[in-house]
Amino acid sequence: MNKGNRKEEKKDRCDDCGSDKLTPDHVRAEIECDDCGLVIEFQIYNDNDDNRNHGEEATAGRVNTFGKTDKGTALGSKPLSKQEIRGLAPSARKAFFRLRLMERGTVRDSHPFYGKVMNQMKSLYGSYSAIRLEHLARMACTPLTPEESEIRDGLKSCDQKRLAMPKQSICRQKDDLKGDSEENNARIIAIALAEIGGDLQITSKIDRRYDLPRFGITDKQILTAKTIIMKHYKARVSFLGVAPPRKINPSELRCDDVDQVVSHLEENLSVTLSDADLDIVHRNAAYRLDLLCEPGDGVQTPLTVNTNILMVVACVYYATLQSLDLADGLLNRVASTCRLTGSGVSSRLEQFRDEDASGKLFVDGAFEDFVQL
Secondary structure, eight states, rough: OOOHHHHHHHHHHHTTTTTOEEEOOOOEEEEEEEEEEEEESOOOOOOSOOOOOGGGGGGSOOOOTTTTTOOOSSSTTTTOOHHHHHHHHHHHOOOOOHHHHHHHHHOOOOOOHHHHHHHHHHHHHHHHHHHTHHHHHHHHHOOOOHHHHHHHHHHHHHHHHHHHHHHHHHTTOOGGGOSSSSSHHHHHHHHHHHHHHHHTTOOOOOOOGGHHHHHHHHHHHHHHHHHHHHHHHHHHHHSSSSOOOOOOOOHHHHHHHHHHHHHHHHHTTTTSSSSHHHHHHHHHHHHHHHHTSSOOOSOOOOOOOTTTHHHHHHHHHHHHHHHOOOTTTTTHHHHHHHTTOOOHHHHHHHHHHHHHHHHHOOOTTTTTSOOOO
């Protein structure tokens, strides 16, 4: 037998057991060993050759791994050894070889954590917010491109650190600054991105207080994540030519904050006040805010522009409640709704009144004892 025949004979034998009992399957473009079940691919696959799924519907998402592997893909964490394959039942062996071919053609998401963050944003804040914040999520959870990495390598070490992937920096914080699981880390980043989106007026502002208790997340964890992401964002703007966020007029932010805190005050005060009393409180508070020119319109400067708008709203509402004889027991409720302390609101209100009376600060009598019907 010449050398060419020997090569052809070797080609027609099973690579695993050496059997020459091979059955071709022209529909699947495979050759199957009748003795051991090995499936050999003899035609190059392309997207139109079979009915395998790709992308989000990839077949390797959840398949039977015969108890030999521990991951949710066809081959798991590593391919099985020949000894492990021989230990499978014939039917399982055939299925395994078929799955191995499917695994080769499966398109996987190379950044699964990014997908988890996007899913968390969709779950918490809806698809619209997730789509609007997609570029920030990708920035926070995926590495730099090769071209961007080359630019980063030429920077000072301190600037290189600023361009480190935020996801890694957040997940490597101390225990009290990161989540206790990968899922919670994804939630922390999702909430931080949603707050950044609100601050940059990409999406509506959110109130994290309703989400944190449900998942055991703290304000400190969210603030740490926001700081890391924003530092990275600013570094991209400085060194990689990323477009900077839109400059926001301070009056826009004050207006958003007023809208949000007033809605929270309505919710919290409705527990103790009747609808009629609550309506009078809102109308009087709106009149007092108008006297202060708050929250501003970009043209006329508010009289209390140098004071945190949450403090202004808290003082206005507490002064209104005092004028209507409804303030009993509501100081701390108003203050906590505005993320302040009762003593802080009380002392600042007295300071406003003293400064107005002495002429040090003109607030047009907005904190005086009166009722506007």
